[in-house]
Amino acid sequence: MTFLSPWAVWALAGLPVVIALYFLRLRRRAVKVSTHMFWERAANKTSRHAFFQRLRHLLSLLLHIAIFLLLAGALAKPVMDRLVNDGASVVIILDCRARMQAKDESGATRFERAIHTARAYAAETGERRQFAIIEVDSAPSVAVPFTSDERRLLDLLGEIKVTDAAGEMGAALDLAYTLLEARGGDRRVILLSDGVPVAESKFPLTSHAFPALGNNVGITRFATRTLPANPETSEVLLEVRNFGDAAVKTSVEISFDGRPIDVKALTLPAGGRSFSVFPALVKSGRASRGWLTARIEADDSLAVDNSAFATLPGARSRRVLLVSKGNFFMERILEADSSVKFEMLAPEAYSSELGAKFSAVIFDQFVPDKFELAKAEGNFLFVKSTPFSAGAVIEQPLVTEVDSSHPSTRNVSLQNVSILRSTALAVPLAADGWRFSAPLRSFDNALLVTGQRNAQRLAALLFDVAESDLPLRVAFPLLISNTVHWLAGDEPETLPGVIAGRPVNLPDGAKVSAEPMTAWPRDGSVHPAVAGGAFRPMRNGFYHVEEGGVSRWIAVNTFSEPESESKATSASTAVAPLPSAVFTGWPLWQWLAIAGFVLLLGEWWLHHRRRTE
Amino acid sequence: MASVHDDRLFDSAFLAKLEQLHLLARRLFRGEQRAERRSRQLGSSLEFADYREYAEGDEMRSIDWPAYARLERLFVKLYEQEQDLAVSFLVDASASMHWRPDGAQRTGKFDTARRIAAALAYIALANLDRVSIHFFADSVVSELGVMRGKAQFHDVLDFFRQPPASTKPTNLRASVRAFVQRTKRSGIVFVLSDFFDAAGYEEALAMLQHAQFDVHVIQVLEPAELSPIETGDLRLVESESGASLEVTANEAVLERYRAEVAAYNAGLEAFCRRRAISHASVTCERPFEDVVLKNLRDGMMLK
Numbered sequence: 001m002t003f004l005s006p007w008a009v010w011a012l013a014g015l016p017v018v019i020a021l022y023f024l025r026l027r028r029r030a031v032k033v034s035t036h037m038f039w040e041r042a043a044n045k046t047s048r049h050a051f052f053q054r055l056r057h058l059l060s061l062l063l064h065i066a067i068f069l070l071l072a073g074a075l076a077k078p079v080m081d082r083l084v085n086d087g088a089s090v091v092i093i094l095d096c097r098a099r100m101q102a103k104d105e106s107g108a109t110r111f112e113r114a115i116h117t118a119r120a121y122a123a124e125t126g127e128r129r130q131f132a133i134i135e136v137d138s139a140p141s142v143a144v145p146f147t148s149d150e151r152r153l154l155d156l157l158g159e160i161k162v163t164d165a166a167g168e169m170g171a172a173l174d175l176a177y178t179l180l181e182a183r184g185g186d187r188r189v190i191l192l193s194d195g196v197p198v199a200e201s202k203f204p205l206t207s208h209a210f211p212a213l214g215n216n217v218g219i220t221r222f223a224t225r226t227l228p229a230n231p232e233t234s235e236v237l238l239e240v241r242n243f244g245d246a247a248v249k250t251s252v253e254i255s256f257d258g259r260p261i262d263v264k265a266l267t268l269p270a271g272g273r274s275f276s277v278f279p280a281l282v283k284s285g286r287a288s289r290g291w292l293t294a295r296i297e298a299d300d301s302l303a304v305d306n307s308a309f310a311t312l313p314g315a316r317s318r319r320v321l322l323v324s325k326g327n328f329f330m331e332r333i334l335e336a337d338s339s340v341k342f343e344m345l346a347p348e349a350y351s352s353e354l355g356a357k358f359s360a361v362i363f364d365q366f367v368p369d370k371f372e373l374a375k376a377e378g379n380f381l382f383v384k385s386t387p388f389s390a391g392a393v394i395e396q397p398l399v400t401e402v403d404s405s406h407p408s409t410r411n412v413s414l415q416n417v418s419i420l421r422s423t424a425l426a427v428p429l430a431a432d433g434w435r436f437s438a439p440l441r442s443f444d445n446a447l448l449v450t451g452q453r454n455a456q457r458l459a460a461l462l463f464d465v466a467e468s469d470l471p472l473r474v475a476f477p478l479l480i481s482n483t484v485h486w487l488a489g490d491e492p493e494t495l496p497g498v499i500a501g502r503p504v505n506l507p508d509g510a511k512v513s514a515e516p517m518t519a520w521p522r523d524g525s526v527h528p529a530v531a532g533g534a535f536r537p538m539r540n541g542f543y544h545v546e547e548g549g550v551s552r553w554i555a556v557n558t559f560s561e562p563e564s565e566s567k568a569t570s571a572s573t574a575v576a577p578l579p580s581a582v583f584t585g586w587p588l589w590q591w592l593a594i595a596g597f598v599l600l601l602g603e604w605w606l607h608h609r610r611r612t613e
Numbered sequence: 614m615a616s617v618h619d620d621r622l623f624d625s626a627f628l629a630k631l632e633q634l635h636l637l638a639r640r641l642f643r644g645e646q647r648a649e650r651r652s653r654q655l656g657s658s659l660e661f662a663d664y665r666e667y668a669e670g671d672e673m674r675s676i677d678w679p680a681y682a683r684l685e686r687l688f689v690k691l692y693e694q695e696q697d698l699a700v701s702f703l704v705d706a707s708a709s710m711h712w713r714p715d716g717a718q719r720t721g722k723f724d725t726a727r728r729i730a731a732a733l734a735y736i737a738l739a740n741l742d743r744v745s746i747h748f749f750a751d752s753v754v755s756e757l758g759v760m761r762g763k764a765q766f767h768d769v770l771d772f773f774r775q776p777p778a779s780t781k782p783t784n785l786r787a788s789v790r791a792f793v794q795r796t797k798r799s800g801i802v803f804v805l806s807d808f809f810d811a812a813g814y815e816e817a818l819a820m821l822q823h824a825q826f827d828v829h830v831i832q833v834l835e836p837a838e839l840s841p842i843e844t845g846d847l848r849l850v851e852s853e854s855g856a857s858l859e860v861t862a863n864e865a866v867l868e869r870y871r872a873e874v875a876a877y878n879a880g881l882e883a884f885c886r887r888r889a890i891s892h893a894s895v896t897c898e899r900p901f902e903d904v905v906l907k908n909l910r911d912g913m914m915l916k
Binding site for chain 1: 709712715722807809811835838841843845846847848849850851852853854856857858859860861862866867869870872873874877
């Protein structure tokens with residue numbers, strides 16, 4: 001059952017008034033008589049009669065209350081759901097994707113036009129015609145379930161905002177069909193978008209395609225990565241595409257923490273694209289936020305893709321301890337890595353307390369006494385000698401498998417590397433919280449074992465680098481540097497970008513700001529981080545993340561060519577008027593009103609025949 | 614509104630009719646003075662009673678000489694002694710007797726009662742009876758001493774013109790007790806009342822009979838009491854006590870009320886019949902002349 005005027009529930013507050021009026025009505029007309037002798041006996045002859053007298057009082061009051069409740073119920077306009085289903089059900093799909101920010105010749109955005117149209121439809125809401133609204137950004141969601149409350153529809157239309165997210169319309173249509181399949185009567189879909197082509201629709205569909213200027217130029221890719229050869233620097237990749245039908249001359253400006261650091265002129269033919277690489281950018285310092293912003297100068301239809309955001313990884317110095325009697329190759333590599341503060345210690349001078357002060361400890365052909373993986377604290381790289389049970393010696397093992405996705409072996413090429421011998425070791429089973437893998441293998445035997453227990457990391461190289469030609473190869477410094485940085489807890493140098501509308505899983509305890517920042521604040525202010533858990537950014541910009549007392553920034557972009565393509569792909573369909581619902585019977589409220597009136601007549605009849613009081 | 618001093622109701626024609634009437638007593642009473650009512654005593658009236666043989670000391674003029682001529686024996690003619698009769702009126706002056714339905718313009722119960730009493734008093738005075746009048750409510754509240762002869766009828770009217778206060782409730786038993794205690798001579802007593810006494814009338818009327826009174830009951834009623842027509846949600850205010858009773862009067866209730874009143878009145882009539890008490894029921898709407906000349910004669914109070 002649906003109440004079309006739920007405000008009428010306030011009428012129940014008048015119930016005490018009805019009861020008060022009833023008792024006021026019982027004020028009797030005073031008549032003087034000579035004696036009560038006969039009246040007492042006539043009016044109250046027996047206890048049974050007195051019982052019926054009280055019953056008459058009660059019946060009269062109950063009749064009054066019943067009449068009032070029936071009329072209040074009629075005011076609330078209850079309608080049986082079955083009858084509503086037989087009416088008209090309309091689902092409005094409101095496109096809130098980034099493309100709806102494109103402007104037309106008058107300067108109005110598609111979204112503003114769509115909201116205006118949706119409001120016009122909402123005005124056609126009636127008792128027998130219910131509307132539901134689906135908003136579409138990266139995914140469809142029901143913004144308003146079926147209702148005939150025009151005010152509610154208009155209020156919620158005022159709250160829906162356009163987003164910078166990209167998404168597909170097909171899921172929204174499927175959701176609309178699902179909503180309508182459960183309904184009866186006339187059913188239809190109204191699509192308010194940029195002109196989505198719909199090949200076949202389960203229900204009558206009216207598509208409103210809101211046009212926009214087609215001269216859009218947008219940034220479709222903007223990414224940074226640390227140069228493997230020079231971890232101190234990063235390079236920036238920028239892709240710009242001209243979605244218009246005419247060649248465009250524009251310029252792109254790269255800013256770091258709000259300061260312009262490079263400007264480049266671009267000439268883009270119609271439909272053409274430009275790739276630019278900005279090399280040798282310095283890494284952000286300790287005080288910087290690492291904001292990298294690209295802006296193109298273009299007066300086009302869609303502004304959201306004229307800016308792009310990225311972050312540079314922060315510079316961090318790692319302390320590494322080499323416990324060795326002397327290893328020329330290892331010492332030279334660690335000395336050459338400027339991101340590492342390298343110290344060397346003789347094996348006999350090592351203590352676990354000392355090792356805990358370093359980000360990573362390298363044991364060269366040495367395993368400390370009583371070293372137990374279960375109790376060990378710190379990050380360790382074992383070379384040749386490992387805490388694992390030593391197996392047989394493998395002569396001249398071949399490198400058969402390299403896991404390039406593992407941080408320690410990323411960009412490492414070990415093709416044709418010659419190793420004199422190694423220790424036979426299968427991948428250890430998980431134990432004491434450790435989980436192990438072998439990113440470097442020789443058939444079934446591991447050549448490099450890595451393990452992780454929460455934030456604690458371990459690596460074990462099962463051969464002596466001096467007994468191989470690895471130190472003579474480019475892969476050696478990369479392998480050691482990757483492994484040391486991985487042990488020290490460094491994230492991959494290339495930060496993945498976040499796409500607007502897609503969920504970002506933050507670690508437990510992390511908080512993120514609700515709104516993004518797009519321009520460098522003069523006062524250095526930061527939006528407070530307010531929420532954690534699953535996070536779905538809907539606008540582009542920098543989001544502030546706090547995690548364990550450490551601040552970092554997430555860059556969010558649209559980066560969707562379909563969203564930047566501002567030309568409509570399909571025209572509007574003919575706008576069909578909404579049909580009036582078939583009148584199948586009286587709504588329930590009219591029956592309630594009639595019942596109340598009949599009871600009123602009955603009460604009047606009974607009262608005037610003194611059956612009630 | 615007509616009242617007891619309305620001369621139109623006591624015009625000469627009506628008074629002449631009244632003079633033709635006599636109060637009926639079911640038994641004979643011993644009088645004190647000569648009057649027009651026969652007594653058991655033999656006396657000197659013109660009404661022949663009996664013969665007896667002459668005895669020494671009898672007056673010569675009382676000898677029936679024609680009988681002596683026929684029978685040659687001396688007989689003396691005996692004549693009835695006509696004596697006066699004590700006639701008392703107990704008139705209910707309680708609040709219920711003063712009640713009249715709202716808006717009623719006709720004579721009320723109390724006015725009707727005292728007019729009947731005045732008419733009967735006139736008859737009694739015309740017959741040289743001794744008349745006393747007593748207003749009562751919860752007791753005897755005022756009284757007029759013994760009157761005799763038509764000349765004192767105006768005193769009777771003056772007494773009726775000044776009725777006592779009307780707010781007291783009816784207490785027949787206490788009133789009759791007070792009347793009996795202060796009345797030394799028995800005779801006829803007319804009790805004019807509505808007899809609406811919750812304590813009952815039986816004991817009071819029995820007390821009068823026990824005191825050797827020939828009791829005549831005249832129940833004066835208002836038609837609206839017999840058959841009320843007020844319906845709806847009523848708050849009935851009793852005239853005597855001022856108490857309220859909430860009643861929803863519908864046809865069923867009114868029907869029960871009429872049955873109750875009828876049963877009560879029938880009970881009074883039956884009681885009077887059993888105790889050889891003359892009874893007449895009078896309603897205020899009835900023409901006064903009819904009441905006196907018909908109702909009371911039918912009730913064996915007048916001849």
